[in-house]
Amino acid sequence: MKARKYTFLLIFSVIIFGINAQNSPYIKRVFEYRPAPGQYINELPPYEAGDTPETMRAKAQANLADDNKVMISLGGYGGYVVVGFDHPIVNVAGLADFKVLGNAFWANTNPNPDAPRRGGSCEPGIVMVSVDVNKNGLPDDPWYELAGSEYSKPETIKNYQITYYKPDENKVKDPDNNYTFLNDTTYIRWTTNGHGSGHLYRNTFHNQPYYPQWISDSELTFNGTKLANNYIDESGNGSYYVQYAYPWGYADNAPNTDEMSNMNIEWAVDADGNPVHLPAIDFVKIYTAVNQYCGWLGETSTEVMGVTDLHPDAVVSSVKNPTATQALLLVSQGRLTVRSAGEIKEITILDMHGKTIATSHNTQFVDLQHIPAGVYIAKIKIGNEIITRKFIK
Numbered sequence: 476m477k478a479r480k481y482t483f484l485l486i487f488s489v490i491i492f493g494i495n496a497q498n499s500p501y502i503k504r505v506f507e508y509r510p511a512p513g514q515y516i517n518e519l520p521p522y523e524a525g526d527t528p529e530t531m532r533a534k535a536q537a538n539l540a541d542d543n544k545v546m547i548s549l550g551g552y553g554g555y556v557v558v559g560f561d562h563p564i565v566n567v568a569g570l571a572d573f574k575v576l577g578n579a580f581w582a583n584t585n586p587n588p589d590a591p592r593r594g595g596s597c598e599p600g601i602v603m604v605s606v607d608v609n610k611n612g613l614p615d616d617p618w619y620e621l622a623g624s625e626y627s628k629p630e631t632i633k634n635y636q637i638t639y640y641k642p643d644e645n646k647v648k649d650p651d652n653n654y655t656f657l658n659d660t661t662y663i664r665w666t667t668n669g670h671g672s673g674h675l676y677r678n679t680f681h682n683q684p685y686y687p688q689w690i691s692d693s694e695l696t697f698n699g700t701k702l703a704n705n706y707i708d709e710s711g712n713g714s715y716y717v718q719y720a721y722p723w724g725y726a727d728n729a730p731n732t733d734e735m736s737n738m739n740i741e742w743a744v745d746a747d748g749n750p751v752h753l754p755a756i757d758f759v760k761i762y763t764a765v766n767q768y769c770g771w772l773g774e775t776s777t778e779v780m781g782v783t784d785l786h787p788d789a790v791v792s793s794v795k796n797p798t799a800t801q802a803l804l805l806v807s808q809g810r811l812t813v814r815s816a817g818e819i820k821e822i823t824i825l826d827m828h829g830k831t832i833a834t835s836h837n838t839q840f841v842d843l844q845h846i847p848a849g850v851y852i853a854k855i856k857i858g859n860e861i862i863t864r865k866f867i868k
Contacts, residue, residue, distance in 0.1 A: 497561070497562070498561060498562040498784070498787040498788065499541070499560070499561050499562075499784075499787065500783050500784040500785075500787040501540065501541045501542055501560075501781060501782075501783060501784075502536075502539045502540050502541070502558045502559070502560060502781055502782050503540060503541075503559060503560050503561045504536060504540070504558065504559040504560075505532055505533075505535045505536035505539055505540070505556060505557070505558050506532075506557040506558065506559060506613070506614050506758070507532060507555070507556065507557040507614075508528075508531055508532045508534075508535035508547065508556050508557075509528075509554065509555055509556075509687075509690075509695075510547075510548060510549050510550035510554035510555070510556075510687055511549065511550035511551040511552060511553050511554030511637075511639060511695060511697060511763065511776075512550050512551055512554075512639050512663045512675050512685045512686045512687070512695070513548060513549075513550030513551050513554065513675070513685055513773075513774055513776045514677075514678060514680070514681040514685055514773045514774065514776075515548035515550070515681070515776060515778075516548060516550045516554075516684075516685055516686070516687050517683045517684055517685070517687065517688055518548070518681070518683060519546055519547050519548040519778070520534040520535060520537075520538055520545075520547055521534075522683075522687070522688050522689060526688070526689045527689055528689055528690065530689070531687075531689050535547050535556060538780075539556075539558060539779065539780070539781050539782075542781070543781070544576060544780045544781050545780065546577075546578055546778050546779070546780045547778065547779055547780075548776050548777075548778050549600065549761065549762060549763045549776055549777045549778070549779065550685075550687075550763065550774075550776050551639070551665075551675055551763060551766065551774045551775075551776060552635075552637050552697065552701060552763050552764070552765060552766035553637055553696075553697020553698070553699060553762055553763060554697065554762060554763050554776070554777075555697070555760055555761060555762035555763075556760070556761055556762075556779055557614050557758060557759070557760045558758065558759050558760075558761075558782055559612075559614065559757060559758050559759075560757070560782075560784065562784075562787065563606075563607075563755035563756060563757050564740070564755060564756050564757075564759075564784045565754070565755045565786065565789035565790070565805060565807065566740035566741060566752075566753055566754055566755055566756070566805075567786050567789050567805065567807045567812075568805065568812045568814070568839075570739075570785070570786065570807075571734070571737035571738060571739050571785055572737075572738060572739055572740045572784070572785055572786070573737070573738050573740075573759070573782055573783060573784050573785055574731070574736050574737050574738065574782070574783045574785060575600075575602060575726040575727070575736060575738060575759075575761060575779065575781075575782050576731045576736070576779065576780035576781040576782065576783065577598070577600070577726055577727030577728075577731065577736070577777065577778050577779055577780060578596070578727065578778045578780065579595065579596055579597045579598065579720070579727050579728055579729050579730055579731075579736070580595050580596050580730055581593055581594070581595040581730060582594065582595035582596060582717065593719070593720050593729075594707075594717040594718065594719045594720070595717065595718065595720070596718055597705060597718045597719060597720040597721075597727070597728050597729065598718060598727045598728075598763070598765075598775045598776060598777050598778065599623075599702055599705060599720075599721055599725035599726065599727060599728040599764045599765060599777065600725060600726035600727050600728075600761045600762055600763055600764050600777030600779070601620060601621075601623070601699060601700055601702075601725065601726075601761070601762055601764040602620075602621045602623075602724070602725065602726050602738055602759065602760070602761055603618045603619060603620050603621065603759070603760040603761075603762075604618070604619050604621065604740060604743055604753065604756040604758065604759055604760075605617065605618045605619065605756060605757060605758040605759075605760070606753055606755070606756055606757055606758075607757040607758070614757075614758040614760070617745070617746075618760060619743040619744060619745055619751050619753065620700060620743070620744055621724055621738055621739070621740075621742040621743055621744075622724065622742050622743070622744045622748070623721060623722075623723055623724020623725050623742065624721050624722040624723045624724050624725075625702050625703070625721050625724075625725075626700070626724070626744070626748075627748075628703070630703040631700060631701070631702055631703065632670060632700065632701040633700055634668075634698065634700075635667065635668070635670060635698065635699060635700065635701035636667060636668040636696065636697070636698045637665055637666070637667050637696070637697055637766065638665060638666050638667075638694050638695065638696045639663055639664070639665045639675070639686070639694065639695045639696075640663065640664045640665070640666075640693065640694055641663075641686050641692070641693045641694065641695075642662055642663050642664075642684075642685075642686060644684055646659075648662075648677070649661040649662075651676075654713065654770070654771070655679070656678050656679050656680065656771050657676050657677075657678055657679075658677055658678065658679050659676060659677035660674060660676050661674050662674060662675060662676055662677040662685065663675040663677075663685060663686060667766075670701075675768075675774055676768060676773070676774075678771070678773055680771075680773070681773075697762070699762055699764070700764065701764065701765065701766060702721070702725075702764045702765050703765075704765060704767040705718050705719050705720075705721065705765060705767075705775075706718045706719070706767060706769045706775070707719065708769075708770065713770045713771070714770075714771075716769040716770055716771075716772050718769065718775065720735065722735075723735055724738070724742055725764060726738075726761045726777055726779065727777045727778055727779065731780070737785065740753050740755075740756055743756075752814075754803055754805070754814075759782055761777065761779055761782075762777070763775070763776055763777040764777070786807050788807065789805065789806070789807035790805070790806045790807070790866070790867060803815070804853060804864050804866050806843070806866055806867065806868055809842065809843050809844035810840055810841065810842060810843060810844075811824070811840070811841040811843050811853065811866065811868075812839055812840055813839045813840075813841075813853065813855055814839065815839075815855070815857050817857040817858045818857065818858055819837070819838070819839050819855060819856070819857055820836070820837060820856045820857070820858070821834065821835070821836050821837070821855070821856040822834070822835045822838070822839075822841050822853060822854070822855050822856075823835075823853070823854040823855075824841060824843070824846070824851055824852070824853055824854075825851065825852040825853075825854060826849070826851060826852075827849075827850055827851070827852070829852075832846055832851065833845075833846065841853075843868050846868055847868075848867075848868050849867075849868060850865065850866075850867055850868075851865070851866055851867075851868060852864070852865055852866075853865075853866060
């Protein structure tokens with residue numbers, strides 16, 4: 476069996492004093508809003524004549540920034556939004572790192588609360604993360620997918636590509652005589668890279684154009700990972716569709732109050748599927764992960780209401796080119812975590828006068844709850860060598 480490579484990517488940063496009082500847990504910037512066609516496009520947020528990609532980006536930002544929680548739709552498969560924050564979201568060991576807010580809800584709850592899948596309105600979106608390696612404040616560095624529960628499933632398609640073609644809004648409609656709510660079954664044509672083709676239907680519930688009107692391109696192409704369909708027609712006659720949640724790792728896949736809507740940076744993988752260790756991330760991208768149509772419910776489209784950092788007070792300190800004798804320090808929730816490629820034999824915490832405050836043997840954690848706020852030194856024995864790091868509590 477081929478061994479999997481494990482990549483270490485570190486952020487070249489300095490510790491910032493007073494970070495706890497400055498960081499907001501909420502989105503501060505929408506960098507790009509590029510949805511695929513869908514029945515809620517041009518409505519969430521609303522398009523007005525004269526709008527451009529920039530004005531629609533600004534509308535999406537107004538909806539998602541801070542604690543506004545106003546929903547935007549990403550449309551069908553591939554439609555996406557890219558967001559950023561006023562600080563890096565730190566990868567805290569053993570904890571979920573951020574929550575993606577959507578409009579999923581349970582409608583067909585399994586009587587067994589420990590069942591791996593529950594049903595309702597679950598419209599999964601894939602979550603990707605990026606680090607501002609070049610420090611220009613823009614999401615133009617490599618992206619890493621958070622590999623959710625379906626990532627390695629045989630029915631999951633990697634490198635899926637879909638192209639939507641801008642329709643003639645005045646074309647003769649092609650209704651479905653068996654389903655009166657479908658008034659045009661050849662509305663927006665789409666093709667893929669060898670995985671079929673079809674049309675995005677128009678329904679009687681939404682009469683506005685479904686193709687994003689502020690985008691002048693006659694074609695829209697999206698690439699990514701496509702998950703298997705998650706819906707079941709429970710009625711058997713097209714009257715009751717249930718979209719079942721995947722166990723973990725996707726946006727708009729579970730209610731906002733459920734831990735299933737939490738994301739963990741430790742799930743990040745590179746384009747080849749290799750795990751990537753990211754001490755912190757700066758940008759989040761979310762895109763609709765399925766290409767399916769659920770009768771009168773229409774196409775499945777991921778909706779987003781916000782992204783929340785679950786530990787905005789966390790601090791990360793990092794070093795360049797990690798080796799067995801280097802270490803990454805993380806201070807969060809009253810605990811110091813040390814990560815290293817080498818064996819950590821002892822951690823000693825000293826105050827700035829060199830007095831020993833705490834000691835931990837053969838572990839990567841040190842409890843700091845009994846230590847007052849201030850600047851300290853961690854003396855770390857890794858293998859047969861000792862290194863020191865300054866940190867702030």
